Amino acid sequence: MSDSTPRIGVLCDRLRVEEKLIIERLRERGIDHEVIDVRRAGFELWRRGAPRCDVYLARCVSHSKAQAALHILESLGAVCVNRTGVSDVCGDKMRTTLALERAGVPTPRTEIALSEEAALEAIERIGYPAVLKPATGSWGRLLSLVRDRDAAEAIIEHKATLGSHHHSIFYIQEYIDKPGRDIRSFVVGDRVICAVARRAAHWVTNTARGAVTENIPASEGIETLSLAAARAVGGGVLAIDLFETPDGLLLVNEVNDNMEFRNCIAPTGVDIPGEIVEFVVGVGFGGGAVVDGRRGMAEDSHTTAPLPAPVVVGDVSW
Amino acid sequence: MPTTMTIECPECAAGAELRPDAMAGEVLQCPDCGVELEVISVSPPQVELAPTVEEDWGE
Numbered sequence: 001m002s003d004s005t006p007r008i009g010v011l012c013d014r015l016r017v018e019e020k021l022i023i024e025r026l027r028e029r030g031i032d033h034e035v036i037d038v039r040r041a042g043f044e045l046w047r048r049g050a051p052r053c054d055v056y057l058a059r060c061v062s063h064s065k066a067q068a069a070l071h072i073l074e075s076l077g078a079v080c081v082n083r084t085g086v087s088d089v090c091g092d093k094m095r096t097t098l099a100l101e102r103a104g105v106p107t108p109r110t111e112i113a114l115s116e117e118a119a120l121e122a123i124e125r126i127g128y129p130a131v132l133k134p135a136t137g138s139w140g141r142l143l144s145l146v147r148d149r150d151a152a153e154a155i156i157e158h159k160a161t162l163g164s165h166h167h168s169i170f171y172i173q174e175y176i177d178k179p180g181r182d183i184r185s186f187v188v189g190d191r192v193i194c195a196v197a198r199r200a201a202h203w204v205t206n207t208a209r210g211a212v213t214e215n216i217p218a219s220e221g222i223e224t225l226s227l228a229a230a231r232a233v234g235g236g237v238l239a240i241d242l243f244e245t246p247d248g249l250l251l252v253n254e255v256n257d258n259m260e261f262r263n264c265i266a267p268t269g270v271d272i273p274g275e276i277v278e279f280v281v282g283v284g285f286g287g288g289a290v291v292d293g294r295r296g297m298a299e300d301s302h303t304t305a306p307l308p309a310p311v312v313v314g315d316v317s318w
Numbered sequence: 319m320p321t322t323m324t325i326e327c328p329e330c331a332a333g334a335e336l337r338p339d340a341m342a343g344e345v346l347q348c349p350d351c352g353v354e355l356e357v358i359s360v361s362p363p364q365v366e367l368a369p370t371v372e373e374d375w376g377e
Protein backbone atom coordinates (compact mmCIF):
# COMPACT_ATOMS: atom_id res chain seq x y z
CA MET A 1 0.00 0.00 0.00
CA SER A 2 1.20 3.51 -0.74
CA ASP A 3 2.03 5.95 2.04
CA SER A 4 0.76 8.95 0.10
CA THR A 5 -2.48 7.84 -1.49
CA PRO A 6 -4.65 4.78 -0.99
CA ARG A 7 -4.17 1.87 -3.35
CA ILE A 8 -7.27 1.50 -5.51
CA GLY A 9 -8.43 -1.82 -6.93
CA VAL A 10 -10.63 -1.49 -10.02
CA LEU A 11 -12.78 -4.61 -10.31
CA CYS A 12 -13.75 -5.16 -13.91
CA ASP A 13 -14.41 -7.72 -16.59
CA ARG A 14 -14.99 -6.40 -20.08
CA LEU A 15 -13.64 -2.83 -20.23
CA ARG A 16 -16.13 -0.22 -21.37
CA VAL A 17 -15.26 3.37 -22.24
CA GLU A 18 -16.16 4.24 -18.64
CA GLU A 19 -13.59 1.90 -17.13
CA LYS A 20 -10.90 3.13 -19.49
CA LEU A 21 -11.61 6.72 -18.51
CA ILE A 22 -11.48 5.87 -14.79
CA ILE A 23 -8.17 4.05 -15.23
CA GLU A 24 -6.88 6.99 -17.29
CA ARG A 25 -7.72 9.40 -14.45
CA LEU A 26 -5.99 7.16 -11.92
CA ARG A 27 -2.87 7.15 -14.08
CA GLU A 28 -2.96 10.88 -14.73
CA ARG A 29 -3.18 11.60 -11.02
CA GLY A 30 -0.44 9.18 -10.10
CA ILE A 31 -2.73 7.16 -7.87
CA ASP A 32 -1.52 3.70 -6.94
CA HIS A 33 -3.98 1.27 -8.49
CA GLU A 34 -4.53 -2.22 -9.78
CA VAL A 35 -6.95 -3.32 -12.50
CA ILE A 36 -8.42 -6.68 -11.53
CA ASP A 37 -10.27 -8.77 -14.09
CA VAL A 38 -12.60 -10.71 -11.80
CA ARG A 39 -13.00 -13.42 -14.42
CA ARG A 40 -9.33 -14.29 -14.10
CA ALA A 41 -8.87 -13.67 -10.39
CA GLY A 42 -8.76 -16.50 -7.90
CA PHE A 43 -10.95 -16.01 -4.83
CA GLU A 44 -9.70 -18.42 -2.19
CA LEU A 45 -12.40 -18.21 0.45
CA TRP A 46 -10.40 -20.22 3.00
CA ARG A 47 -7.51 -17.74 2.89
CA ARG A 48 -8.32 -14.97 5.33
CA GLY A 49 -5.59 -12.59 4.15
CA ALA A 50 -5.74 -8.83 4.24
CA PRO A 51 -6.97 -7.19 1.03
CA ARG A 52 -4.24 -5.90 -1.26
CA CYS A 53 -5.97 -2.60 -1.91
CA ASP A 54 -7.35 0.08 0.39
CA VAL A 55 -10.50 0.50 -1.67
CA TYR A 56 -12.08 -1.57 -4.41
CA LEU A 57 -14.17 0.16 -7.06
CA ALA A 58 -16.65 -2.25 -8.66
CA ARG A 59 -16.87 -1.59 -12.39
CA CYS A 60 -17.85 -4.99 -13.82
CA VAL A 61 -20.31 -5.03 -16.69
CA SER A 62 -21.67 -8.24 -15.19
CA HIS A 63 -23.68 -7.38 -12.10
CA SER A 64 -23.62 -10.88 -10.66
CA LYS A 65 -19.83 -11.14 -11.00
CA ALA A 66 -19.44 -7.74 -9.33
CA GLN A 67 -21.73 -8.81 -6.51
CA ALA A 68 -19.79 -12.02 -5.91
CA ALA A 69 -16.46 -10.16 -5.83
CA LEU A 70 -17.87 -7.49 -3.51
CA HIS A 71 -19.27 -10.05 -1.08
CA ILE A 72 -15.94 -11.86 -0.92
CA LEU A 73 -13.82 -8.73 -0.55
CA GLU A 74 -16.07 -7.13 2.05
CA SER A 75 -16.03 -10.35 4.04
CA LEU A 76 -12.23 -9.99 4.14
CA GLY A 77 -12.63 -6.49 5.52
CA ALA A 78 -12.08 -4.58 2.29
CA VAL A 79 -13.67 -1.20 1.69
CA CYS A 80 -15.72 -1.24 -1.50
CA VAL A 81 -17.42 1.34 -3.68
CA ASN A 82 -20.22 0.73 -3.94
CA ARG A 83 -20.76 -1.33 -0.84
CA THR A 84 -22.14 -4.84 -1.27
CA GLY A 85 -25.44 -3.90 0.31
CA VAL A 86 -25.87 -1.04 -2.14
CA SER A 87 -25.10 -3.29 -5.09
CA ASP A 88 -27.52 -5.91 -3.79
CA VAL A 89 -30.34 -3.38 -3.53
CA CYS A 90 -29.68 -1.62 -6.84
CA GLY A 91 -29.29 -4.87 -8.75
CA ASP A 92 -32.82 -5.87 -7.87
CA LYS A 93 -35.65 -3.55 -8.87
CA MET A 94 -37.93 -5.00 -6.22
CA ARG A 95 -35.44 -4.26 -3.47
CA THR A 96 -34.80 -0.80 -4.89
CA THR A 97 -38.51 -0.03 -4.84
CA LEU A 98 -38.77 -1.33 -1.27
CA ALA A 99 -35.86 0.88 -0.20
CA LEU A 100 -37.38 3.93 -1.89
CA GLU A 101 -40.82 3.27 -0.41
CA ARG A 102 -39.35 2.71 3.05
CA ALA A 103 -37.51 6.05 2.83
CA GLY A 104 -40.58 7.87 1.54
CA VAL A 105 -38.98 8.65 -1.82
CA PRO A 106 -41.68 9.05 -4.49
CA THR A 107 -41.53 6.29 -7.11
CA PRO A 108 -44.01 4.87 -9.64
CA ARG A 109 -46.70 2.64 -8.12
CA THR A 110 -45.34 -0.89 -8.22
CA GLU A 111 -46.66 -4.37 -7.51
CA ILE A 112 -44.86 -7.70 -7.31
CA ALA A 113 -46.61 -10.92 -8.29
CA LEU A 114 -45.24 -14.42 -7.85
CA SER A 115 -47.54 -16.32 -10.16
CA GLU A 116 -49.10 -15.82 -13.57
CA GLU A 117 -52.58 -15.45 -12.10
CA ALA A 118 -51.41 -12.91 -9.53
CA ALA A 119 -49.52 -11.01 -12.23
CA LEU A 120 -52.64 -10.61 -14.34
CA GLU A 121 -54.61 -9.42 -11.33
CA ALA A 122 -51.85 -6.96 -10.41
CA ILE A 123 -51.77 -5.54 -13.93
CA GLU A 124 -55.54 -5.05 -13.82
CA ARG A 125 -55.21 -3.25 -10.48
CA ILE A 126 -52.40 -1.01 -11.79
CA GLY A 127 -54.48 -0.29 -14.90
CA TYR A 128 -53.56 -0.08 -18.57
CA PRO A 129 -51.08 0.75 -19.87
CA ALA A 130 -48.85 -0.99 -17.35
CA VAL A 131 -45.15 -1.76 -17.52
CA LEU A 132 -43.63 -5.18 -16.92
CA LYS A 133 -39.93 -5.32 -16.14
CA PRO A 134 -37.52 -8.08 -15.25
CA ALA A 135 -36.59 -7.52 -11.59
CA THR A 136 -32.92 -7.97 -12.44
CA GLY A 137 -32.61 -6.52 -15.92
CA SER A 138 -30.59 -3.67 -17.32
CA TRP A 139 -29.99 -1.52 -20.38
CA GLY A 140 -33.74 -1.24 -20.86
CA ARG A 141 -34.02 -4.83 -22.05
CA LEU A 142 -37.17 -6.95 -21.89
CA LEU A 143 -39.38 -4.07 -20.84
CA SER A 144 -43.01 -4.49 -21.89
CA LEU A 145 -45.64 -1.81 -22.26
CA VAL A 146 -48.91 -3.67 -21.70
CA ARG A 147 -51.84 -1.84 -23.24
CA ASP A 148 -54.68 -4.31 -22.69
CA ARG A 149 -55.63 -7.66 -21.16
CA ASP A 150 -54.86 -9.62 -24.33
CA ALA A 151 -51.30 -8.29 -24.36
CA ALA A 152 -50.98 -8.94 -20.62
CA GLU A 153 -51.99 -12.58 -21.00
CA ALA A 154 -49.61 -13.10 -23.92
CA ILE A 155 -46.60 -11.49 -22.22
CA ILE A 156 -47.18 -13.31 -18.95
CA GLU A 157 -47.43 -16.63 -20.76
CA HIS A 158 -44.25 -15.92 -22.73
CA LYS A 159 -42.32 -14.95 -19.61
CA ALA A 160 -43.54 -18.00 -17.73
CA THR A 161 -42.78 -20.36 -20.62
CA LEU A 162 -39.59 -18.94 -22.12
CA GLY A 163 -37.99 -17.05 -19.26
CA SER A 164 -35.59 -18.21 -16.61
CA HIS A 165 -36.76 -18.45 -13.01
CA HIS A 166 -35.98 -14.72 -12.63
CA HIS A 167 -38.93 -14.00 -14.88
CA SER A 168 -41.35 -15.80 -12.58
CA ILE A 169 -41.13 -12.78 -10.30
CA PHE A 170 -43.36 -10.26 -12.02
CA TYR A 171 -42.41 -6.62 -11.43
CA ILE A 172 -45.36 -4.52 -12.51
CA GLN A 173 -45.38 -0.75 -12.55
CA GLU A 174 -47.73 2.02 -13.50
CA TYR A 175 -46.86 3.64 -16.82
CA ILE A 176 -45.71 7.24 -16.50
CA ASP A 177 -46.53 9.35 -19.53
CA LYS A 178 -43.21 11.19 -19.68
CA PRO A 179 -42.65 14.34 -21.79
CA GLY A 180 -40.46 12.45 -24.28
CA ARG A 181 -37.58 12.25 -21.87
CA ASP A 182 -36.43 11.21 -18.44
CA ILE A 183 -33.79 12.75 -16.22
CA ARG A 184 -30.61 11.10 -15.05
CA SER A 185 -28.66 12.63 -12.21
CA PHE A 186 -25.22 11.55 -11.05
CA VAL A 187 -24.64 11.31 -7.32
CA VAL A 188 -21.11 11.03 -5.99
CA GLY A 189 -21.04 10.83 -2.20
CA ASP A 190 -23.23 13.60 -0.89
CA ARG A 191 -23.31 15.68 -4.08
CA VAL A 192 -25.21 15.68 -7.34
CA ILE A 193 -22.38 16.41 -9.75
CA CYS A 194 -24.53 16.85 -12.88
CA ALA A 195 -27.74 15.81 -14.60
CA VAL A 196 -28.89 15.11 -18.13
CA ALA A 197 -32.21 14.70 -19.89
CA ARG A 198 -32.43 11.56 -22.02
CA ARG A 199 -34.71 12.26 -24.94
CA ALA A 200 -36.28 9.58 -27.13
CA ALA A 201 -39.34 9.11 -29.30
CA HIS A 202 -39.67 5.62 -27.82
CA TRP A 203 -41.24 5.16 -24.39
CA VAL A 204 -37.98 3.58 -23.17
CA THR A 205 -35.64 6.54 -22.67
CA ASN A 206 -32.43 4.62 -22.16
CA THR A 207 -29.22 5.62 -23.94
CA ALA A 208 -28.50 1.92 -24.50
CA ARG A 209 -31.73 2.00 -26.55
CA GLY A 210 -30.79 5.13 -28.50
CA ALA A 211 -31.92 8.04 -26.32
CA VAL A 212 -30.00 11.29 -26.81
CA THR A 213 -28.61 13.13 -23.80
CA GLU A 214 -28.63 16.86 -23.17
CA ASN A 215 -27.41 18.81 -20.18
CA ILE A 216 -29.88 20.17 -17.64
CA PRO A 217 -29.00 22.02 -14.46
CA ALA A 218 -29.28 19.90 -11.35
CA SER A 219 -31.98 22.09 -9.84
CA GLU A 220 -32.90 22.04 -6.19
CA GLY A 221 -35.75 19.62 -6.87
CA ILE A 222 -33.58 17.18 -8.79
CA GLU A 223 -30.86 17.44 -6.17
CA THR A 224 -33.18 16.88 -3.23
CA LEU A 225 -34.82 13.82 -4.73
CA SER A 226 -31.59 12.36 -6.09
CA LEU A 227 -29.80 12.60 -2.76
CA ALA A 228 -32.80 11.13 -0.98
CA ALA A 229 -32.83 8.19 -3.41
CA ALA A 230 -29.10 7.68 -3.02
CA ARG A 231 -29.40 7.67 0.77
CA ALA A 232 -32.33 5.27 0.57
CA VAL A 233 -30.17 2.60 -1.07
CA GLY A 234 -27.09 3.24 1.07
CA GLY A 235 -25.19 5.94 -0.83
CA GLY A 236 -22.02 5.93 -2.88
CA VAL A 237 -21.53 6.49 -6.60
CA LEU A 238 -24.97 6.26 -8.15
CA ALA A 239 -27.02 7.33 -11.16
CA ILE A 240 -30.62 8.22 -10.42
CA ASP A 241 -33.32 7.99 -13.09
CA LEU A 242 -36.19 10.41 -12.59
CA PHE A 243 -39.55 10.70 -14.31
CA GLU A 244 -41.63 13.86 -14.69
CA THR A 245 -45.34 13.08 -14.42
CA PRO A 246 -48.05 14.89 -16.39
CA ASP A 247 -49.41 16.34 -13.15
CA GLY A 248 -46.12 17.91 -12.26
CA LEU A 249 -44.38 15.49 -9.94
CA LEU A 250 -40.91 14.06 -10.02
CA LEU A 251 -40.58 10.33 -9.33
CA VAL A 252 -37.49 8.19 -8.88
CA ASN A 253 -37.65 5.30 -11.32
CA GLU A 254 -34.33 3.56 -10.78
CA VAL A 255 -31.05 3.79 -8.94
CA ASN A 256 -28.02 2.44 -10.80
CA ASP A 257 -24.96 1.32 -8.86
CA ASN A 258 -22.72 0.76 -11.90
CA MET A 259 -23.39 3.88 -13.86
CA GLU A 260 -22.51 4.39 -17.48
CA PHE A 261 -21.66 7.98 -18.31
CA ARG A 262 -19.80 8.14 -21.61
CA ASN A 263 -22.58 10.14 -23.28
CA CYS A 264 -22.92 12.56 -20.38
CA ILE A 265 -19.41 14.04 -20.08
CA ALA A 266 -19.55 16.21 -23.20
CA PRO A 267 -23.05 17.68 -22.67
CA THR A 268 -22.51 18.42 -18.98
CA GLY A 269 -18.85 19.41 -19.16
CA VAL A 270 -18.32 17.49 -15.91
CA ASP A 271 -15.37 15.14 -15.57
CA ILE A 272 -17.47 12.28 -14.19
CA PRO A 273 -14.64 9.69 -14.09
CA GLY A 274 -12.44 12.25 -12.33
CA GLU A 275 -15.16 12.86 -9.74
CA ILE A 276 -15.49 9.12 -9.15
CA VAL A 277 -11.74 8.74 -8.69
CA GLU A 278 -11.61 11.65 -6.27
CA PHE A 279 -14.44 10.15 -4.22
CA VAL A 280 -12.88 6.68 -4.14
CA VAL A 281 -9.56 8.12 -3.00
CA GLY A 282 -11.44 10.02 -0.29
CA VAL A 283 -13.03 6.79 0.88
CA GLY A 284 -9.57 5.22 0.93
CA PHE A 285 -8.40 7.96 3.26
CA GLY A 286 -10.84 6.72 5.83
CA GLY A 287 -14.38 6.62 4.47
CA GLY A 288 -16.39 9.55 5.74
CA ALA A 289 -13.20 11.54 6.36
CA VAL A 290 -12.95 14.98 4.83
CA VAL A 291 -10.70 14.99 1.78
CA ASP A 292 -10.27 18.19 -0.15
CA GLY A 293 -13.41 19.46 1.47
CA ARG A 294 -15.46 16.43 0.46
CA ARG A 295 -16.74 13.62 2.58
CA GLY A 296 -16.49 9.95 1.86
CA MET A 297 -19.27 7.50 2.54
CA ALA A 298 -21.00 7.58 5.87
CA GLU A 299 -21.94 4.08 6.95
CA ASP A 300 -25.17 5.17 8.58
CA SER A 301 -26.20 7.72 5.97
CA HIS A 302 -29.24 5.72 4.91
CA THR A 303 -30.61 5.41 8.42
CA THR A 304 -30.14 8.97 9.62
CA ALA A 305 -31.27 10.87 6.55
CA PRO A 306 -34.46 12.91 6.91
CA LEU A 307 -37.38 11.94 4.71
CA PRO A 308 -37.56 14.08 1.59
CA ALA A 309 -40.38 16.52 1.05
CA PRO A 310 -42.49 15.92 -2.07
CA VAL A 311 -40.83 17.45 -5.09
CA VAL A 312 -42.92 18.92 -7.86
CA VAL A 313 -41.77 19.84 -11.31
CA GLY A 314 -42.70 23.43 -10.52
CA ASP A 315 -39.75 23.48 -8.17
CA VAL A 316 -37.46 22.41 -10.94
CA SER A 317 -36.00 24.94 -13.33
CA TRP A 318 -33.79 24.28 -16.30
CA MET B 319 7.53 5.16 -28.98
CA PRO B 320 4.93 2.37 -28.85
CA THR B 321 3.76 1.10 -32.20
CA THR B 322 0.55 -0.42 -33.39
CA MET B 323 0.45 -4.20 -33.02
CA THR B 324 -1.26 -6.64 -35.34
CA ILE B 325 -3.40 -9.51 -34.22
CA GLU B 326 -5.21 -12.20 -36.15
CA CYS B 327 -8.98 -12.51 -35.90
CA PRO B 328 -9.75 -16.01 -34.54
CA GLU B 329 -13.01 -16.02 -36.51
CA CYS B 330 -11.90 -15.07 -40.03
CA ALA B 331 -8.08 -14.94 -39.78
CA ALA B 332 -7.98 -11.34 -40.98
CA GLY B 333 -5.33 -9.05 -39.57
CA ALA B 334 -6.54 -6.38 -37.17
CA GLU B 335 -4.67 -3.55 -35.52
CA LEU B 336 -4.25 -3.24 -31.79
CA ARG B 337 -3.67 0.36 -30.75
CA PRO B 338 -0.61 1.11 -28.60
CA ASP B 339 -2.84 2.19 -25.72
CA ALA B 340 -5.03 -0.94 -25.87
CA MET B 341 -5.77 -2.62 -22.54
CA ALA B 342 -6.64 -6.18 -21.58
CA GLY B 343 -10.40 -6.49 -21.29
CA GLU B 344 -11.05 -3.97 -24.04
CA VAL B 345 -13.27 -5.00 -26.92
CA LEU B 346 -12.61 -4.23 -30.57
CA GLN B 347 -14.27 -5.19 -33.81
CA CYS B 348 -12.68 -7.19 -36.58
CA PRO B 349 -12.55 -4.90 -39.64
CA ASP B 350 -13.28 -7.82 -41.96
CA CYS B 351 -15.95 -10.03 -40.40
CA GLY B 352 -17.24 -7.58 -37.78
CA VAL B 353 -17.03 -10.01 -34.89
CA GLU B 354 -16.27 -8.57 -31.45
CA LEU B 355 -12.84 -9.45 -30.10
CA GLU B 356 -11.70 -9.08 -26.53
CA VAL B 357 -8.10 -8.18 -25.83
CA ILE B 358 -6.72 -10.91 -23.56
CA SER B 359 -3.18 -9.63 -23.47
CA VAL B 360 -1.26 -6.72 -24.97
CA SER B 361 2.19 -8.22 -24.42
CA PRO B 362 2.16 -10.47 -26.30
CA PRO B 363 -0.84 -9.19 -28.29
CA GLN B 364 -3.63 -11.74 -28.00
CA VAL B 365 -7.38 -11.62 -28.60
CA GLU B 366 -10.27 -14.04 -28.43
CA LEU B 367 -13.93 -13.91 -29.41
CA ALA B 368 -15.69 -11.58 -26.98
CA PRO B 369 -18.44 -13.13 -24.87
CA THR B 370 -21.95 -12.35 -25.99
CA VAL B 371 -24.14 -10.06 -23.90
CA GLU B 372 -25.55 -11.78 -20.85
CA GLU B 373 -28.74 -11.04 -18.99
CA ASP B 374 -27.01 -9.47 -15.98
CA TRP B 375 -24.86 -7.09 -18.01
CA GLY B 376 -25.39 -3.38 -17.78
CA GLU B 377 -25.97 -0.65 -15.31
